[in-house]
Amino acid sequence: MKLRVDLDKPYDIEINAGSINCLNRYLKENYKNSKILLVSDDLVFNIHKEKILKELDGFFYKTYILKNGESSKNTENLIEMLEFAAKNEYRRSDLVLAFGGGVVGDITGLFSNLYLRGLDFIAIPTTFLSAIDSSVGGKTAVNLKEGKNLCGTFYQPKKVFIDTDFLKTLSDYTFNDGLAEAIKYAMIRDKSLLKKLMQEKIDKNYENLPLVIKSCLDIKREVVREDEKDLGIRQILNYGHTFGHAIEKKSNFKIGHGHAVALGMLIMVKYFNEDFYNDFLKLLEKYGLYDNIDFNTEEILKLCMVDKKSRKDRITIIAVKEIGSCELIEIGLKDLRKIYENRQDYN
Ligand SMILES: NC(=O)c1ccc[n+]([C@@H]2O[C@H](COP(=O)([O-])OP(=O)(O)OC[C@H]3O[C@@H](n4cnc5c(N)ncnc54)[C@H](O)[C@@H]3O)[C@@H](O)[C@H]2O)c1
Numbered sequence: 193m194k195l196r197v198d199l200d201k202p203y204d205i206e207i208n209a210g211s212i213n214c215l216n217r218y219l220k221e222n223y224k225n226s227k228i229l230l231v232s233d234d235l236v237f238n239i240h241k242e243k244i245l246k247e248l249d250g251f252f253y254k255t256y257i258l259k260n261g262e263s264s265k266n267t268e269n270l271i272e273m274l275e276f277a278a279k280n281e282y283r284r285s286d287l288v289l290a291f292g293g294g295v296v297g298d299i300t301g302l303f304s305n306l307y308l309r310g311l312d313f314i315a316i317p318t319t320f321l322s323a324i325d326s327s328v329g330g331k332t333a334v335n336l337k338e339g340k341n342l343c344g345t346f347y348q349p350k351k352v353f354i355d356t357d358f359l360k361t362l363s364d365y366t367f368n369d370g371l372a373e374a375i376k377y378a379m380i381r382d383k384s385l386l387k388k389l390m391q392e393k394i395d396k397n398y399e400n401l402p403l404v405i406k407s408c409l410d411i412k413r414e415v416v417r418e419d420e421k422d423l424g425i426r427q428i429l430n431y432g433h434t435f436g437h438a439i440e441k442k443s444n445f446k447i448g449h450g451h452a453v454a455l456g457m458l459i460m461v462k463y464f465n466e467d468f469y470n471d472f473l474k475l476l477e478k479y480g481l482y483d484n485i486d487f488n489t490e491e492i493l494k495l496c497m498v499d500k501k502s503r504k505d506r507i508t509i510i511a512v513k514e515i516g517s518c519e520l521i522e523i524g525l526k527d528l529r530k531i532y533e534n535r536q537d538y539n
Pocket residue numbers: 233235236239260261262265292293294295296298318319321322325326327328329330331332341358359360361362363366369
């Protein structure tokens with residue numbers, strides 16, 4: 193299955209079980225004389241080394257392996273990667289492969305954009321989250337000590353290969369982290385996807401996973417096309433993220449991003465879609481996304497207001513009043529408090 197991302201610089205996404213088996217042919221057709229730099233993390237590379245290296249048959253390549261986890265997305269590693277490429281005389285016509293989850297994708301995208309002012313890169317996302325989120329939109333980043341994703345650019349890959357077979361080795365927790373974003377897409381733009389998520393049990397072995405991924409990417413592709421540089425409508429992709437980010441931070445990142453966003457969406461549903469609340473709670477429980485934790489109102493509100501979406505004492509939130517569509521609303525601290533305090537009934 194192929195999906196075209198029609199941005200300023202269009203590219204295709206291949207989504208299938210086994211799509212990686214076409215990589216070697218694609219490289220021979222498009223990058224015959226290029227040297228390849230394969231970037232991955234230790235966990236992904238150890239599990240899937242044989243499969244990915246087989247696709248590099250006939251090419252000169254080097255590997256750059258990061259330690260797995262968010263803490264690798266830092267400026268020190270970025271500089272080290274740049275110096276590694278320079279030392280090994282990578283040139284403008286060479287190619288970078290980002291093989292891993294969102295961490296590998298984000299830092300490798302930024303590296304590819306910066307090295308020699310831009311090298312082609314191909315993304316091979318290996319988590320559900322990176323497949324349905326990072327592979328469209330071209331956001332690249334590393335974290336600074338002062339915060340997440342503070343240093344980054346917009347830079348599109350030349351091609352994306354999503355091979356759902358890679359996802360089969362994910363832990364359930366990591367898979368479900370991505371599933372929360374699928375629920376988000378469904379809530380803001382796709383009622384039928386929500387129905388599917390509610391009626392079926394989608395896991396890493398789900399036969400029609402490529403179709404679910406395509407539905408999610410279709411939504412992201414449309415939203416990003418309207419607002420490539422994230423200046424307006426693209427904010428709707430942050431549904432559930434205002435409280436989600438605050439919960440994630442408050443938990444010292446012990447709660448995964450998707451799990452925190454799920455709780456953020458639950459708070460929004462409680463306020464805006466009271467009738468749907470019980471069904472939504474069941475949905476989260478089914479996917480292991482509900483956690484009966486609670487954080488102090490003042491602390492959460494403070495974290496919400498320092499989030500980059502807030503200006504002075506106003507904040508833009510995404511409200512789903514009708515399932516499958518949404519709107520941006522600017523509210524003040526008083527209303528934000530009302531929404532958060534309304535959650536307390538479920539504790
Ligand atoms: N650029 C974007 O548009 C965008 C969108 C969403 C998230 N992100 C970023 O992505 C990051 C989160 O991504 P993530 O959840 O993929 O995290 P991640 O890359 O840290 O991967 C999570 C864990 O899963 C492991 N893993 C990856 N693939 C695996 C596989 N196939 N089998 C077994 N284990 C595997 C990794 O080694 C890691 O330990 C964050 O830094 C976030 O800011 C970027």
